[in-house]
Amino acid sequence: MINERRKRFGEHLARLRRNTGKSQRQLAELLCRIAGTASVTRHEISRWERGERVPDVWLQPLAAALQVPLDDLERAAAYARGTTSYTAAPGPAEPLSVLLPEDGEHLGPLADAGGHRVGASTAAALAARAHGLRLADDVVAGGDLLAPAFRELNRAVRLYRETTHTEDVGRALLAGIGEIAQIAGWIASDAGRHDQAERAYRLGVSAAREAGDAALVGHIAGSLAYQYANTGREDEAVSLAHAALEEAGPDAPARARALYFDRVAWAHTMAGQAQLAMRALSQAHEALAAGEHEEAPLWAYWVSPEELDVMDARVYTELRKPLRAVPLLHEVLSRYDAAHTREFAFYLSWLAVALVDANEPEEAARTADHMLSLTADIASDRTTARSRVVLAKLEPFRDIPDVRDILDAHAA
Known part of the structure; x- marks a missing residue:
């Protein structure tokens, strides 16, 4: 388990480095300048990113060089070492926390927000708009839906931040934001706007988590894993697809679990891991069959035996x-x-x-x-x-x- 944690931390560190546009050598040189010593090399950076070692005294310079909060990096490194406030037996949310740290728009209400009060009907309308976008995506391509989808997402975030509401309505609004963020990310990915899609997915994960909707978190994170698999980031796709499955947990609706397993299968396929891919395909069919008559989230309306057959093929x-x-x-x-x-x-x-x-x-x-x-x-x-x-x-x-x-x- 520790080796897998280190691998995930290494992938997380590599992604942070790439986001700054630095090579391993450039990062090593910057760390040496920050620390005032020449004791870290490109080879050491490579060991960290492969999961062979976890940095310790270099965490503070790393946080400065990568422009991330030191606390986030310390928690991720502690999780990788298995010695931490992440507990010895981490819950399913923690691997996703390492792989997908929060960097989206803050979803708290505005400090001076004194907007009108909204209720359950407003939250229901938001969910309906999310489903309307999903149905539109069935027949309209991403390039044509991109602008309307992100207008809806921006409106949804403003609605939540600029109004007052009960705690239950707030959770429903956050779930609506998560659903709109997921379909907006999917539309952006279809249009080839992968950075924009990733930002939407991360915002969606944040909203779904605040809403306490683990199944939706798994759906959104799995969507990003699917994008990674199709854009040359296969190792990250495998880790994130598995983390999405774990985050949602074994009690997620059957259609949702079938979808998570299909994304795991695709990630392993694109990583060239045939046996693991075939196993996940089988698990997807088993999950769907086990809950054939079970109620499913509206966002999983399209998951069916025929769609699983398509992924098999x-x-x-x-x-x-x-x-x-x-x-x-x-x-x-x-x-x-x-x-x-x-x-x-x-x-x-x-x-x-x-x-x-x-x-x-x-x-x-x-x-x-x-x-x-x-x-x-x-x-x-x-x-x-x-x-x-x-x-x-x-x-x-x-x-x-x-x-x-x-x-x-x-x-x-």
């Missing part, structure tokens, strides 16, 4: 198991709501790749043509990136007329 494709992926994708797509154009095209991209791996380049080309025609006018960075993946996958088969036609038609 995507994992199989990434792990080069096309004989498992192709029939599953054909089956799911035959029943998929074509009104959800972006997601339909997104899943077609995996089918095209799996068909290439199955040595069916002509059928892959036809699938790619369908996918590319659907995405021509969609303002989604995710589908644009998948289009490039599909075309690159087809390139080795350019000598085949059907493939060459597709490649030439979409050369731009």
Whole structure:
């Protein structure tokens, strides 16, 4: 357990360093200047970030160099050493605290706020607006929804800070902020605005925690883990996806736990950890089946056996198991709501790749043509990136007329 804690601390430290734009060597030189000694090297920084060692006397210079509160860094380091105020047997929230420290907007009321009083109906309206954004995201791409989503998020934060309300209504408002932050982050990620998405997700985690909604915290943190997995931060994705699952706990609703396990599976897939990915897929199906008739949060409305099958097929494709992926994708797509154009095209991209791996380049080309025609006018960075993946996958088969036609038609 201590090794895993050190690894998480190291990843946290590496992320803080990258956020300042410094290399390991530059950080070492800055630490030496702050401390007035030349006793720390790039190699020592590397050991800290790999989790081989946990800094002690260097914590204060590190806090100054990385521009973070010393108390936060000390608590994280103490947790990594297992000797701390984080207790010898930490609760599930603590790993996420290490991985995702608070850096979002403060959600407390304004000091001079004397706004009007709001009640449960206002909180319900906020939750309804969050769900309206989710339903819009089903059919509208991120580039078109980005501005409205962040206007809603800003309004929600102002509503909470500039009004008075009971404690129960305050928690409901915070949960509404968390839900809007999650879908706003998802929309920003789809639009390719990953830094903006991460800020929204962090704000959402803060709000959901203050609301005491552990299941929502897990959902938001898992969304960020999914983004990490898709943007070259696979190790962080694995750690954060597991932390999200732990934070939500075993009593989270079944659909939510299925979603958490799917995100764990995807993180392991992108990290090249096939056995762990396959195990998490199985756990997702088990979780959903165990609570088939259980009430679920509204934000989990879309989690279904069909969506789990899609994730199975995507994992199989990434792990080069096309004989498992192709029939599953054909089956799911035959029943998929074509009104959800972006997601339909997104899943077609995996089918095209799996068909290439199955040595069916002509059928892959036809699938790619369908996918590319659907995405021509969609303002989604995710589908644009998948289009490039599909075309690159087809390139080795350019000598085949059907493939060459597709490649030439979409050369731009």
